[in-house]
Amino acid sequence: MTVRVAIAGSTGSIGTQTIGVIRAENAREPGSYAVAALSAGGANIETILAQIEEFRPEVVSIAREDARREVAALTTGVLVTSDSEDIVESADVVVNSVVGFAGLEVTVETLQAGKRLALANKESLIAAGPVVQPLLSIPGAEIVPIDSEHCALHQCLRSSFEPEREVRRLLLTASGGPFRGKVADELAGVTVESALAHPTWAMGPKITVDSSTLMNKGLEVIEAHELYGTPYDQIEVVVHPQSVVHSMVEFSDGSTIAQLSMPTMHLPIGYALGYPDRTRVPFGAIDWTTLSRLDFEPPDRETFRCLDLAYQAGRAGGTAPAWLSAANEVAVAAFLSGKVRWNAIADVCVDVLERHDGATPVCVADVIEADQVARRIAEEIVEQQ
Ligand code: MG
Helix, strand or coil, X not given: CCEEEEEECCCCHHHHHHHHHHHHHHHHCCCCEEEEEEEECCCCHHHHHHHHHHHCCCEEEECCHHHHHHHHHHCCCCEEECCCHHHHHCCCEEEECCCHHHHHHHHHHHHHCCCEEXXXXXXXXXXXXXXXXXXHHCCCCEEEECCHHHHHHHHHHCCCCCHHHHEEEEEEEECCCCCCCCCHHHHCCCCHHHHCCCCCCCCCHHHHHHHHHCHHHHHHHHHHHHHHCCCHHHEEEEECCCCCEEEEEEXXXXXXXXXXXXXXXXXXXXXXXXXXXXXXXXXXXXXXXXXXXXXXXXXXXXCCCHHHHHHHHHHHCCCHHHHHHHHHHHHHHHXXXXXXXXXXXXXXXXXXXXXXXXXXXXXHHHHHHHHHHHHHHHHHHHHHC
């Protein structure tokens, strides 16, 4: 049986790697996967045209109007549309690899359609947790995370028949990013270039900066809470610089189950596409003759303040995670464009969270409103930096 995949954000880092996984799996077992639909912002027309040529999807959704017109003029037999909802229809699995809050639409549309959401866009789940949760009771709707830590947790949790009773702790591993071991004073003047030089993972710029501040790990704590319902007191972060142990679950009898593989996103992508079956290609296989050590240490919560900010927002609940995620997006964009220092990313998030109004979202519109309010406040704070 061919699994029909829609890829939202097909020209980005996870989008192109998803194409790579599909190609490799189809080479091993022809016809395993079909690319039924694609969506992209429209900044990279050449890549989208090449993807259309290779996979002949039924539907392609492009956000930018000029790019949409150009793609429509250059292709035949493909429905070129502006509506991201059109890509959900034709697929069994929807990969959401849109960057940032903009991914909310695809998350909601996929679950509403009762489909599997292979979720690389953690921001939508973090910002809209209270709105997304009820959608998971729709028959067929499920989330399989494309995030190495949460994919690891998903695999570890399969070893328990009663996770609610038997899970003691989720242990999320963190590489520590490029600034591990540094203290706040040393980090005052770091460059964009050094923040983007991740030691173990090659990723897009937003998530790479988030890894350097540990905001990524903080957001992943909220993501784990939303995915698995585990209380915040039972979610911990362990720094593990080799990025080979992707996360662990400790059970009531004291057993810890960990998932290990080489750092490659191909494995979590293939896992989410094929679940409950495993891919035929051994994407993350470890060479035990070269892997000599695995180190673990506690995170430096004083230097990397974003980690505890995420716990704080997660525990506050309601729209607090949406505010934090929005503030962080604004602050990271300002850092990447040279407007603020690296240290200011946490400062902006602290100031925005202090002004949180304590609201709880009941619909998507509430989440969008919360996002906009938080962004406005964050932008004002950025201007004052
Ligand atoms: Mg991750």
